[in-house]
Amino acid sequence: MNMKKTVLLAVLMLSALMVAPSAKAQVVTDTMDVPFGKFESWVSYPADSLSLMGGLINLPVNYDYQLPEGWSVPRYNLDDTLDYSGMSFPVSLSLPVAVVYPDTLYAPEGNKGVVARTFRFQDVVTPSAYSMASGMLDSTLTSMILPSVLVTGEINLDSLIPLISRLTINTSDMSWLLTMVDSVDLNNYIAGGFPLNGFKPGRMIGKYIYRDPGEGDDDDNAVVVMLGTRYDTLQHRRLLVGAGVKRLYELYDTSHYELFEFDYTSLSSYFPDSYGYYEADSMVVLVVSSASDKGFQYGSRIYLDQLRLVSQPTPCGRIVNLHEEENIPMYLHIAWNNTATPDRWEVEYGQAGFVRGRGTTVVVTDSNAYFSSLSLNTRYDFYVHGLCGDTAETEWVYLSVLTDSLPSQQGINGVSGESVKVYPNPAKDRCMVDLEGVKASLLRLYTIEGRVAKEMDVKGEEQVELLLPGEGIFILEVMTAEGNVYKRVIGK
Secondary structure (H helix, E strand, C coil): CCHHHHHHHHHHCCCCCCCCCCCCCCCECCEEECCCCCCCCEEEECCCEEEEHHHCEEEECECCEEEECCCECCEEEEEEEEEECCEEEEEEEEEECCEEEEECCCCCCCCCEEEEECECHHHCECHHHHHHHCCCCCHHHHHCCECCEEECCEECHHHHHHHHHHHHHCCCCCCHHHHHHHHCCHHHCEECCEECCCCCEEEEEEEEEEECCCCCCCCCEEEEEEEEEEEECCCCEEEEEEEEEEEEECCCCCCCCEEEEEECEEHHHHCCCCCCCCCCCEEEEEEECCCCCCCCCCCCEEEEEEEEEEECCECCCCEEEEEEEEEECCEEEEEEEECCCCCEEEEEEEECCCCCCCCEEEEECCCEEEECCCCCCCEEEEEEEEEECCCEECCCEEEEEECCCCCCCECHHHCEHHHCEEECCCECCEEEEECCCCCEEEEEEEECCCCEEEEEECCCCCEEEEECCCCEEEEEEEEECCCEEEEEEEEC
C-alpha cells in the first residue's frame, strides 16, 4: 500500500463511515447526450445483392451506404418469387429505404453531423434491380416522394406512412398522441430506443439546418420527435407515456446551424382523465427529413447535430457513476457523483439479493462511503439515493460488489503469502511474526472495523513479537520492498 493510501486509511477508518461537511441543496437542470447524437461515428454497409441461378449471378440491388452508429432507417422487406424472362427466382431481401449521409462541411462541433434527404424509391435501388422488380413493388411506394427517417431503434416500414401522416398534420397539437395510442399498438411501430437510467427528460435541444430544394411551395419542413416509453411488466409490452414534437422550418438562406429546443410532456398532462403519470424508462428519437402536410418536396434536407436531453428542474439532480473505488481486505470504499448537491445520501446495503427496506442503512454527507465490517469473499448489494431537505430526493441507484478474499497464499505484486508466517494463530495476547527472507519495513495491524491498532518499524528484523489488543479478528499488513502481504490474525 503506498503512503497516500496508508494516510487515507489511517484517517478515514476512525469510524466505519467518514464524511465531509454538508453542502446546501440547489435547484439544477441536468443534461444527457442522446447516445450517438453527435453523429461522429459512422458504419459503412455494402450493397445488398440478389442471388440468381444458384449463386452464379449476384445482382447488386442497392448502393453501398453509411449510417450513423446507433441509428437505423426503415427497411423494405421482400420475400417473394421474382418472374423474369420466363424464369422464377426466389427473392429474400431487406433493403434500407432512406438517403442519409454525413455532413462534413457545416458540422458545428466535432467532425460530422447528419443529413437526411427526401427521395424516390428509384434513388435507393440500382436501375437494373428496379427494372426487374418494379412490377412487384407497391405503386404507391414507387411513385411517391418519401422522407428519410432516422430512429434510435427500429421502425416498421409498413407502418411508416400512416405514422408520418399523423406527425405532419398535427405536429403543433399533442392530441395526435391520443389518436395514436388509441388506434395502434406502439410496439408495432417502433422497437428499441435508449435507456434513461433515472434521467427525467424535460426538453430536447440540438442544432440544425433545413435546406429547401427551391422548387414549388416553401411550406416544407422537417420534424424531430421524442417518444418516452415504459415497459409494462403485466402486459409485457412497451407503453407510450410521454412525447415531444418539433417542426424545424426551412433555413435555406443560412449556411450555419441554428439552435432548437422543444418540451417533453407526459400524456397525463394533456389527458389527466385518461392517463396516470408514469416516468419513462426509455426514449426513442425519430427524425423525419420532410414533413409538409401539403406533400413532401423532393430533395429537401435536414442537417442535425449535438442532440441532448435536458432534465426537469429538480433540487436533488441524480446520482451518476456509482462505482467501487477500493476493495481490499481491510475495507470497501464506494463512491458516486451527483448532478446537484443534496444535503445527504442514504446508503442501504446487505448481502446480495436482500429486499430494499430490510438492509442496513447509513447516512453520509459526502458522495462516498467506507465499509470495514463486511465479510470477505462475499457479494453485497448497495442502494444509494440523495435527499434534499424532507421534500425531495433522487432516484435510487444500485451497485453489486464482491468483497476481496484475504490473500493469505498470494500477496500483492507477486510477493508470496507463505513468505510471512504467524504463529500461534489463533493466539492469546501475543503471537510471533516470522519475516526471515522477507525485506519487510513496516507491520500494521487493523481491527475488523478498519482502525489501525498497532504499527511497528521492522526494518532488518527477521522475527518480531506482536502484541494483540484483545480478542477478535485482525488483519496484519506486512509492507515489503516488493509489495504487501496480508494475514488474518485471530485473538482469543
